[in-house]
């Protein structure tokens with residue numbers, strides 16, 4: 001056919017149709033073939049339209065997506081590729097790969113204070129900060145009885161606060177948070193704060209605000225393009241929250257530095273200064289500097305406060321919802337510990353049912369999607385290509401609610417952690433603290449806190465729902481699954497003769 005004749009058949013509609021087909025095909029063929037499967041996304045927006053329509057909790061929606069696409073699947077937020085892993089063996093294999101142990105940068109934090117700490121660093125800075133932090137926290141007694149004593153002291157302050165309620169109903173959240181945050185203050189600043197201390201209260205208000213934001217729109221911190229859209233209200237809120245937190249934490253660190261003496265290491269912060277200064281004076285290259293100290297300390301508060309407070313919140317809620325389990329725990333504690341002293345860490349091996357209850361709490365009250373990882377070098381998972389820069393999410397909720405592993409996962413049943421002889425059984429797939437090279441740095445600390453606070457509270461009080469109130473196990477969705485605010489009544493048990501251990 002002559003070109004002129006062919007041209008005479010072309011009209012504007014044909015041209016537009018051709019352009020649309022060309023755009024769709026070129027976009028389609030740009031997608032590398034071995035990427036994990038996933039829903040089709042829109043050019044420019046990726047899967048934002050589908051994600052915005054999700055009405056159920058995100059981890060449950062992702063869990064269903066995984067049932068459709070398999071345990072390794074992907075989607076896009078704008079131009080950011082996100083891969084979700086939701087099979088125990090796949091996660092175990094993936095999280096051992098150094099390429100998958102980066103963290104997405106908290107982009108909006110970088111606007112106000114460029115730098116990284118233990119929670120947010122990737123690559124060599126993370127390796128150095130993780131090595132230092134693990135060793136410093138171990139030296140400060142994490143997992144040992146010396147720190148157990150400090151936690152017991154904090155638990156007794158908590159008991160006093162609860163006693164002051166005089167049997168009236170109250171929301172336990174703030175009291176639990178005070179105790180948990182104070183344990184971190186002790187590790188980081190070498191001392192606890194009075195619950196009425198203005199600086200302590202400011203710190204908790206700022207922490208709570210940043211957690212609320214994390215739930216409402218935390219994803220904007222990780223997607224680089226949002227850091228350029230500073231006119232958006234959600235981005236403005238993140239910036240304001242980061243600035244407020246930096247001011248409070250900056251002041252606390254400055255005040256603490258005044259008492260620094262190289263020969264006495266009081267806490268994590270002193271240990272950090274000492275190691276940083278030693279490396280500087282030896283001319284050793286290091287990523288330890290005042291900003292990485294700020295971010296590391298903030299990371300300990302950020303990662304350790306809300307998680308442990310929510311878990312304690314769930315414990316009390318399940319105890320009022322399942323009074324027969326509460327009574328069984330109290331009987332076990334009374335028979336092992338007696339009524340003349342408070343429970344302590346060394347009682348743990350004998351308190352098997354109590355341990356089973358704590359394990360079941362870990363199964364239901366978790367960080368549902370872990371903390372996002374970032375792929376720092378091209379790699380593969382289960383034969384799929386994971387390009388550098390991909391955000392990798394582990395759906396821990398799916399693992400801990402998989403009916404193939406946990407019969408009737410919606411039931412609260414501590415007995416799943418006991419064998420037929422009543423011995424406590426550790427279960428490999430209980431991974432509320434993540435798994436692999438970057439598992440939770442505070443796992444041992446959290447376990448100590450939860451055990452001591454739980455047993456001391458069960459020893460001292462019986463918790464009940466207020467008269468006529470119903471108990472709901474619905475969670476408030478954020479980075480952690482926290483109970484919806486509730487009230488509780490604490491009835492003191494017969495404890496006149498109880499002394500400190």
Ligand code: HEM
Pocket residue numbers: 118119120130184299300301303304305307308311366367370371372373432433434435438439440441442443445446
């Ligand atoms: C019940 C309580 C807790 C739970 C369920 C929990 C869970 C987690 C999870 C799932 C991660 C992410 C792991 C990953 O990236 O794959 C994490 C990381 C982390 N957690 Fe915890 N956590 C708890 C308590 C604590 C406490 C008490 C502290 C500290 C003092 C702490 C400090 C950290 C830190 C610093 C990280 C980041 C580690 C890194 O990036 O290398 N956590 N935690």
